[in-house]
Amino acid sequence: MKITESATSTFWKGEQGIRASVQDGDTLYKVSLYVKGSQVRDYSCSCVNGNSCRGMCAHAKLVWEQWKKEQEQHSGRPVSTSQEIRTMIREYTNREVAKIIEDAEETEIRLVPRLMLKNGSASLEFKLGRDRFYIIKDLMAFAEAVRTGASVSYGKQLTFHHSLNVFAEEDRELCTLLLELVQVYQEHFEQFRKSSFVTMQGLRTLNLNRANRDRFFQLMENRNLEVEFGDGTHCTVQVKQDCMRLPIQICRAGRDGIAVSVDQELFGIPGERGWYVGNDTSLVCLDENESRELGVFLEQVLKDKKSHTLDIQERDIPLFYERVLQKILPYAELAVHDVDLESYRPKELKAQFSFDSSGPDEITMKPLLSYGDFSFSPLNDDKVPRIICRDVPGEFKISQVITRYFQYRDGESEYLVIRNDEEALYRLLSEGMEEFISLGQVLITDAARKIRVLPSPQVKVGIQTSGRWLELNVDAEGMSRSELLDILAGYDPKKRYYRLKNGEFLDVGENGLMTVARMTDSLGIGREELLSGTVKVPVYRALYLDSVLKEGSGITFYRDNLFRAVVRGMKSVEDSDYVVPASLVQVLRGYQKTGYRWLKTLDVNGFGGILADDMGLGKTIQIIALLQAEAQEHPESQSLIICPASLVYNWENELKRFAPGLTVQTVTGTAPEREEILRIAVQTGMETTQAALKTAVIRHPQILITSYDLLKRDITCYEPFQFRFQVIDEAQYIKNPLTQSAKSVKLIKAQTRCALTGTPIENRLAELWSIFDYLMPGFLFTYSHFRRQFEAPIVKDGDTYALESLRRLTGPFVLRRLKKDVLKDLPDKLETVVYSMAEDEQKQLYTAHALALKEELEQMSGDTYGSERIQVLAELTRLRQICCDPSLCFDRYKGGSAKLDTCMELITGGIAGGHKILLFSQFTSMLELIGARLKKEGITFHELTGATPKEERIRMAGAFQTDDTPVFLISLKAGGTGLNLTAADVVIHYDPWWNVAAQNQATDRAHRIGQEKQVSVFKLIMKDTVEENILKLQEQKQDLADQIISGEQVSIGSLTREELLKILSPQL
Template sequence: MKWSIPERIVERGRDYMKEGRVLSIVQDAERKVWHAEVLGKELYRVQLDGTPKENDICECPYWMDHGFCKHTVAVELSLRQKGTSRIIKEDAPIIFEKRSLSVSEMFTKGFSKLNHLEKKDKLTPLTVEYVVDVIETNNYYPELAVLGVSLRLGYQGVKPKTYIIKNIGEFFQTFQKEGTFLVNKQHYFDLIKENFTIETQELLEQLMAIYQTSQILGVSGVQVKGKIDKRYLVLPIDQGQQLLEKMSKTLHFQLNDEGKKYRHLKFIKGSMPIIFDFSKQIDGSYKLVINDQITTFLSHYQWGFSQDQVFIFTQEQEAIYTTLLQLLKRIEQPEIIYEKHELSDLFGSVIPLLKKIGVVNVSEEVESEIIYRPLEPIFIFRKIKGMIKLRIDFTYGDVVFSTDKKYTIESGADQEVVRDGKKEQEILDQLAKFGYKQEVSGFEKSLPAGERLYYFFKAEIPTFRRLGDVRMGKKLRELFLDAQHHQPLIEVSDSDSWLDVRFDITGIAEQEIDAVLASLLRKDQFYTLESGEVLSLDSEEFQQTSEVLTMLRKNMKNVQGTIKVPRNQGLMIENMLEHNSRAHFSDSFKKMVTNLTHPEKFEASVPKTIQATLRSYQIEGYKWLKMLSYYQFGGILADEMGLGKTLQTITYLLSEKEEGQQKGCALIVAPASLIYNWAAEIKKFAPDLQAEVVAGNKAEREQLASQQGLDVLITSYASLRQDIEMYQALNIGYLILDEAQMVKNSGTKTAQALKSLTIPQRFALSGTPIENNLDELWSIFQMILPGLFPTRTLFRAMKPEEVAKIIQPFILRRDKKTVLKDLPEKIESNLYSVLTEEQKTVYLAYLKQMQENVSQMDQDSFKKNRLSILAGLTRLRQICCDPSLFIDDYTGGSGKLEQVKDLLVAAKENNRRVLLFSQFTSMLSIIEEELHALGVTTFYLRGSTKPKERMEMAEAFNAGEKDVFLISLKAGGTGLNLTGADTVILYDLWWNPAVEEQAAGRAHRIGQKNVVEVWRMIAEGTVEEKMNSLQQEKRELFQKVIQGNEEQLAKMTEEDIRTILSIGE
């Protein structure tokens, strides 16, 4: 016992000894320590040093601060009481019996252990040694060895004694649980993580992760000499370098290699410690001496060990070095003797590889005997008796190694040319791929025909050209007709109502031109002539020709190289061939293209008898109609509403009559609401045109249409469908489809009826030729210019930009901003209203029900229930207007209705005149009743309003009569001129913004003198808000195809509907 321990501590220790608080003492003879347990306030473990040094340890707090305590004293005194010295001699271990504990002591001791766990790290700091061994898995191939990591465990100290961990898996399982690990029968360690340094913890956790991965893969331990050794964990290839570097930086690392131990490792990239010495011997032979300083090579890891250095091999270096090792196994000494004739192959193929793994020293004497020249192979192809013969001259400067020996030119006797073995082998491998077989003077294969002959010239020959110089015999060369010397010539001319497109090919017989064109249509890359020669069709010029043929395929008639196509394809042909130097156009064709691209320059005079002064843009529109008519083309006049499409059309029809160009009577088909408007406009602007509205019962319509001397017949779409046989019998030379979007569906009976009419000249008028999708544009052009577009299926595959390019000459679109600089401004505003409380309750109930129904639908069920979903959306929109539209006993009011009443009263007080549109006629009736009660006078245009009455109301309103014009959106969205209004109110939103634009266009058009305000009424926090956002997001297709900044699609997609219903409360 140390003399420095205070007496009071010794006395307390004696008391503990007397009270029997030393519960057990166990001798560890190997470590020369005593392990004891002492019961104080807690159960403490004591380690008593069994040497004269007396370096005792206790886990109590007092010992931590002072290095001694009453517990260590009590253990030593207990030993003395039993007649035993603390100094352990080389005797067998003595184990003292444990004293039996009372129930209370057992209870206290059991819980004391839990408190004791928190202090273990302060008691037994541990150290780990990492031992890495090279473990051979194959005796004959030592390079296939792996690295096995094993661990040794012990307490920290100056020279800690460590113990081998015999089962590394059990160690990691205990480490993970922070349990007690027995290294042998007498020694155990508490693997609490805090007992290890942070660096050791990180390394152990990384190794543990590797062990756990190996367990998942079913790998346990390492097989050593036929037995599984569970000490080891195989070092994984992907983490090998990182782990070795980490372990070697610790003070407890050891690599065992070739009987030597290394404590630190250094990884190196670059040149290996391998030296190759090549010199000439006295007897005239040559010796290669290999000095390999790599003691261990691990091919799996691509590492070579040389003492404490680890050389990192690349994949190529690993392959070279592995081959070297296998070759060295076959010889006793690392020396190889060469003869002079072997030098060329050695320096050409082997030495370059050896330089990649080490240092090659070549003596000056040997260097003087070696010639280095670049390889320049020459390939000579010839056609002989149905075969392709190939001779290869491997040329190195003046020296030639030919596959035909008689063409070989040797080097001088005292020098050897170094051959490029790698490139020569590459050439031989390529020959094998192409099916060549070796023969006496070179290589050969059967002369291919057709596609294989084309492949020979287009794939094989270019491959050999990349490898060297290609020379070809005349007979073989003449089998291939290169497009560069046999280019297509295209001549385009205008012939009546057709275009003649004539094709010719330099050097190709005229009777074979059609067959070549057929090959181009099939997208063939070549054509085999009757003579067996192959014509290449892959040049840019032939590809352009192929594109033209593909485009014209549907309507073309082909006769010996000349194709007849409709005139309407002319501009597309010109666009495709404008940069083709081999394309020629006739003067008449050039003039047609100029007129199509610059219709304003077409020579046409405005009729003298027209009773109107046309604006400049209207004259251009008139000229455009005349130009298309001259070339027998149809078109769509797509000016924005209010720009005078009617006047431009009337001017065109009048000029045809004045110039004596009339092809027959003109038939104008319009919505029923507009037929009398057309008659009035014709009477006003062109009284010389004899026009008749074909209306009434069937007998009356037949009588009206059969009158002699009529220039224009005006009928509705509905009447036309019923009278189609009558119109088929009449001599009609012009067809004008007003508001042509009415026949946007080609499958309707009206559209089918129009297609059945054989009328030479056709035009469509529509401010919105596209409302929902591009199919509508296809349908309209099918009626006015058949053949312009391909089939519907092919059309749907076209991009909007492609469609725009095709229709560019045949559609004319201007907007008010561009052409009417003097037109007053149109100001658009959104006015938001708030639902009343009862209105909101009704709305949320309907919305929740719809959301629940739609959320449960997949795509198929959504399609099946589409109509009911749209009906539900209509209900939500009606609630936004006024729930009483469909709820009979509803009395909760409408926020929007109250807002519009205030607006209209204020409008009257400020002398503003208003057009109010709604989709729901019953809503207009409610508004009318409310306004009358407020003293606001109204006109009301319903769908049932007769055409004549419509015109009378419009004229009266424009003359200043009444305050508000209530209009059904569908009934009055088109064809009305209501410039007497300066305010437009859209009471409820429509899916299609184009319809709303048309409604606003009733007031904002030619003749308007005042600024027009458009108020769009939106119920806040409802589907109307989402509808408004949707309209803003979908304004691209019209812009891409028709013009640039106008109305857009409105067809509701499933995504649109789901988005609209996502509105929360």
């Protein structure tokens, strides 16, 4: 059996036909195969089995196998042109032909719409042509032709290739609208077709809804438009924008009614933005005001094109006159026949309100409404005759005012009453009476007049300076001291009034009394003390008093020259005469010189302050300038710097670098060594005299540096010292006033105290109180007073005045500058959150522990949670460790760590790009794991933790700045402060910490003065875990630090049970 001949042909749809002759013995068989792709779709053979056996016969199989072999031997399968390509070729060809025809045509095609109005609906029909016009019978086919550029014949004299450009320019936007309406119709039809057996027939008309009517009439403005009505009549109108004067006729109808009609040739079409009103010659587009006032009238009167007349019976004529006719008259030409409209004018609504009182805690009011001679109570209006044309809007307005001030009716009487409700009485007398007067006649009995609101008296405050004190005097015009004391004693910041003993109200809203009351609360002054005569307050209250009194209304005050001088000096720091030490003039930046002058200003006035500049702005050098200036004026003075142990040598190096003339001594070593250092410092300090300084070399240490930890151990050794300046660095170390560190720094005797910190408030307002208790004891009062006056109202109640008052008190003594504001040349910091997704064993471990902790929390009561908090937080830490790497808490864990893999990708990519990297984690064991991976990859690195000796810490930091080591692994707590690592331009935070300020501090090891590159900060977060929710919580929880000083924080210790449940939820 062999093939003697064969031939192949290709069909339109990509199918192929194979014809062959097969010699089988002496017989020749004809075989045909129909192939699509790699399969035989059909076949035929002239043998007896060709059409009867299952599958192909032997002859067809032979042809099919031979054809496949040939295909393999050739360059590949035969390619047929796809339908999409053929469509492209056809449409591009049509466009080229259409362009040629367009260029050859002498006149453009016009598109003419016809507006069809029937039963309140509007639709469009279109015709087109040059001299002779043809109706478009299938708008969908027309739209398809325009889209594809097809040629369509509409008659013997009109055949053309379709495109927007073949139409006259003024018709192209109209054609675009037509195409859009067709598309909307097709989309709606397609949705309808899916749910019913409907086929799409030729589309001759298009519905014109209200929104499209506005656009259509805008396109047709100043053009003629053919309009066809439901009865078959039609007219041609010009569409235009014009003022409308609606022709209205009113005439007598029947025995006692009237008929209102308009010109019967009018028709109206409502649009989305307004009405369109036409007659047989024009169609006017009404403006917004015309449409608003005429719309309802037109809608009703033009419902029926045959009859534009409406009847009104006599009793409704006054309502029509008042409610309708008065509104449409400005836009109408009114013709009145045999009707006296003025006789139907409704009687005017009048109101009377009678107030009475039977005691100081009660006011009654009787309302009375009247129309002409008929009066009634609005509380019982069900018997008002229907013949009365009532002013419904007017009555509604009156009822609104009545219900605003009176909630109760006095029994079944026609009186309303306010009884035993001071707030409601005050609102009525201070606000309501004016509203009732504006509505009608107000009658007040003598008894009711006794309950009134008195204006606040003018308050006078005098301030004089006496040494380190300010003397205050307060007086209220026309009021005795005892009366004023009573008012201040009863002052409630939530009330705008004070109720006098005689029942009268005294207005104490935004006025002098309120200002004095709030001032005494903020300053902790007893009111009796204030009114007994002259009251003394510390001079550091000067700026607060100046601010409060200047902004307070209803108050006059006198300030002596010394007071003015103190305030002026504190407000004009930049213009002060304090000279920067010559050795630092070229070193300090402009804002640092301002910081130095601010410190000097505080010192001269006997104040302490917080230098709270952003991390990296050089707080250290500003303090060095202050100490250098002091040493130049008083070389015999001694100052003490207290800082974290890790920064002691950093301070020593900075002092030697920028103030080499100062004698500096670090108080370190063993206890006996430290004791000896301090003994010698005391002795040499005492031996130094002004006379000796002129001839002898300075022997005593001018600057002593120690750590918080060593200070509390050596505190008794500091008793003999009287320091000129006491400086505490990283002042958040004393945020808890109950710690020994906080107590120790407050025992040191110093003339002026300063605090340095980038985060004066990390978690709680009490931290700010503790720092100020060190700076100026008593400045923020006792903690119990501070908590009652500021912390509780601000945190629990969101009291904005308490917040503003605290800001005013502390603001002058806190200097806070941000890098973005003062270092315009500092490169940007680009922060990116990089997400990882736990998989397999890591995901299973996390899910199991998260669900277990969540169930445990849900079962806890408030008391149980309080006692089990430590255990709960330990479990939460375990979850965070699973996110980092499960092997941190499971010794036998051999699975993967998605975050560690992501981290290594960032590190290797950063090194390849020539970057140096700082990597922070709060888990030192995680740093060990990362270090092991770096060693495996052959990447060198430095590692700094809490166990790193201080000297080694400084050596490593210096080496990283100059060597080729690409990675520095740092424990967040151990290395988040006091390091200058500007050689790095990439920062990775491996795990999120609750306190975002600590993370920002760590970032600022690289993003600080000296940085010349953009710093990229990557925060690694495990998706759908507590880590992601910690970030969300930081964003959602508005912390007071940002409002008073800076930063947004979340405190793990203050998290409630509900907040922990949110953190454990998939979505916060």
